[in-house]
Amino acid sequence: MNWLAKVGGPTGSQPPDFGPGQTASGPVLRAVVAADEAALGRFFARLSLQSRYERFFSGIITVPDETLRAFARADQVDHVALVALEGGQIVADGRLVHDGTGEAEIAVVVSDAFQGRGIGRRMVGALIEQARARGWTHIRADFLSENRRMIGLLRDAGFAISRDAHSAVFGHGALSLAGAGEPTVPPPARNPVTMEFAQAPSALTKEESA
Numbered sequence: 001m002n003w004l005a006k007v008g009g010p011t012g013s014q015p016p017d018f019g020p021g022q023t024a025s026g027p028v029l030r031a032v033v034a035a036d037e038a039a040l041g042r043f044f045a046r047l048s049l050q051s052r053y054e055r056f057f058s059g060i061i062t063v064p065d066e067t068l069r070a071f072a073r074a075d076q077v078d079h080v081a082l083v084a085l086e087g088g089q090i091v092a093d094g095r096l097v098h099d100g101t102g103e104a105e106i107a108v109v110v111s112d113a114f115q116g117r118g119i120g121r122r123m124v125g126a127l128i129e130q131a132r133a134r135g136w137t138h139i140r141a142d143f144l145s146e147n148r149r150m151i152g153l154l155r156d157a158g159f160a161i162s163r164d165a166h167s168a169v170f171g172h173g174a175l176s177l178a179g180a181g182e183p184t185v186p187p188p189a190r191n192p193v194t195m196e197f198a199q200a201p202s203a204l205t206k207e208e209s210a
């Protein structure tokens with residue numbers, strides 16, 4: 001649940017590849033690298049208070065430097081971190097943190113101006129693929145119980161949605177990847193992985209619905 005406290009990992013060293021994000025083909029997803037730290041700071045600082053609250057479950061104004069450092073240094077092995085880029089700017093951040101038992105926690109946030117364009121859906125799909133590729137068996141999601149967009153998105157992705165047994169504030173999502181089989185990639189993605197959105201960019205250019 002305490003996402004801020006759970007992150008960590010060795011330093012990524014490769015420079016960010018902003019190239020595809022600057023093309024006319026629309027946002028791309030790629031792995032976070034250490035050099036993204038400042039850009040991640042700007043991304044989180046631009047979020048509305050509401051989005052930050054929905055992401056971190058607190059009214060933090062500034063994401064602490066220590067957290068940004070840890071976010072940028074995701075090892076891409078047990079801490080998978082992806083960003084979506086539009087025009088060279090980070091417009092979404094998505095993460096999976098593996099607990100060592102086959103279960104990973106997922107968290108996603110999209111820039112307010114880019115919400116409702118399908119980026120969150122694609123980010124969740126890409127993270128599920130990353131979990132499968134690692135042979136992980138379960139993904140867990142924690143969210144505020146009134147977060148209808150996240151609930152809809154997770155449900156569509158196959159998550160079972162439940163209320164928190166002890167608090168009306170939180171809800172949970174659980175996705176079983178059992179039967180996923182052997183990992184399809186070796187300890188993956190220490191190198192940046194660039195994954196172009198498979199869908200046509202039209203879904204990414206429609207009017208903002210948020």
Ligand SMILES: CC(C)(COP(=O)(O)OP(=O)(O)OC[C@H]1O[C@@H](n2cnc3c(N)ncnc32)[C@H](O)[C@@H]1OP(=O)(O)O)[C@@H](O)C(=O)NCCC(=O)NCCS
Binds near residue numbers: 108116149
């Ligand atoms: C939740 C969040 C990640 C979704 O990303 P997004 O890019 O806005 O979502 P998408 O455009 O991919 O929409 C995904 C689905 O959400 C649902 N959805 C979209 N807008 C909705 C709305 N206003 N109300 C309810 N459901 C909605 C739909 O099922 C939609 O599918 P569709 O494309 O068929 O319409 C994004 O809104 C966000 O960053 N919110 C703040 C942070 C947060 O809540 N993170 C989750 C906790 S970790």
